[in-house]
Amino acid sequence: MKTPTTPEGWAIRLSKLIKAFHDIHGLDRFPIDVSQVAGEFSRQVFPDAPITMINGGKFSKKFDGGKFSKKFEGMLMPCPKGTGEWGIIYNDSITSPGRINFTLSHELGHYLMHRHLHAEGIQCSRRDMLRWNSEYGKMEAEANTFASFLLMPLDDFREQISGEKISVDLVRHLADRYQVSLTATILKWLSITDERAMIVVGRDGFIDWAWSSKALIKSGIFYRAKQVVTPLPEQSLAAARNPLVDNEAGKLHPAGIWVGNEEVHEMTILAKDGRSISMLLYLSTPSVTASMKNTTNLRTEYV
Ligand SMILES: [Zn+2]
Incomplete structure (x- = not known):
């Protein structure tokens, strides 16, 4: 099977597998359990470089342009022992399940699309999670697009909003369904x-x-x-x-x-x-x- 080349392509590939799995087992498709997906998919498709650790961690500042200036939201990192394995760490001071879910999905996007370019790992700030325009940095925008399409697949999102007027109630319903933040939900709606x-x-x-x-x-x-x-x-x-x-x-x-x-x-x-x-x-x-x-x-x- 050909490797996808776009964030949307990667998200669709994973979405199809998740949907098939849930249909077979009669499970709810949403919200998507990113930890489980990341571990299983990476092990099957990239057995030499699986994601073997997803954890909360404590870190306060991101090293950015010569000074510590931004708070970390999450990071993708190679195993320090050089085993080829990868880990995803999110800031455990974040209490919103929606934000954690989006962060994990964003880091999974980096793993799929960018780990070869950044063998030393990738650190992401809160602001990076909000960068959806290519002018802000292609890599962050790609990770966000991937996360958005993985957690809120277009077919289901369109079905949910079909015939509905946008409202805070509708946004809350969607954020609940996909377990993402209100902000990520609104950005998704705005993008389509x-x-x-x-x-x-x-x-x-x-x-x-x-x-x-x-x-x-x-x-x-x-x-x-x-x-x-x-x-x-x-x-x-x-x-x-x-x-x-x-x-x-x-x-x-x-x-x-x-x-x-x-x-x-x-x-x-x-x-x-x-x-x-x-x-x-x-x-x-x-x-x-x-x-x-x-x-x-x-x-x-x-x-
Ligand atoms: Zn990032």
Whole structure:
């Protein structure tokens, strides 16, 4: 059998095996047990380089560009004894099962696609797990694409959202089904939807990062990579953090509140630690002229 050459190809190969196994044994297909898949698949397909250890570990900082600056989320490492075996370690200070699952899957992606290029192993930060654009680093984007397709196969994801309006309830249902974080679920939806939509993650009143669907980028509405600190819009649900409002059902804002100078439906999940996850839906269908005009206003540098 030919070796896949893309992250999607690898994920589809594994998904088929997992589905066949579960069908035969009458088991639920989801959530996918990445530890089990990684061990069994690597042993069968790469008997000289199996993954023999998956563990939580303690590490606080990632060595990055000459200084320790970022927290580790996970790493892929060769056995120090030179046996050819590989291990995956995730940061055991992470308590969210969804984040752990995504991290394991991301590292399995590195194992399948990148271990030959990095015989010394690969260390990944939280930020690396959120890098979905090739401009941020091809390898991290590939590992994330693999993880997303492995944990949330397109056939099932499409079936789940078919005929449904995107909502926080639907996102929670999907995150539960696949045991991934709300953020990973929203990114998955954004990567396949035809709708004009964006995720904005806020922290302590500022925009931490944001990501737009393809259709929204086409109309010139997006936030750029972090250069300048940008506050959350004052009138947004994410900034107001009003406990008396149904933030998750959301609010239709008039043009001028969020980037893009259009009406925006904002649905926001507030976390206790000062973070927020907002889904922004741009509901109008702008003319080409309007989108061109928007482009000039929206090159806000940040995230
Ligand atoms: Zn990585």
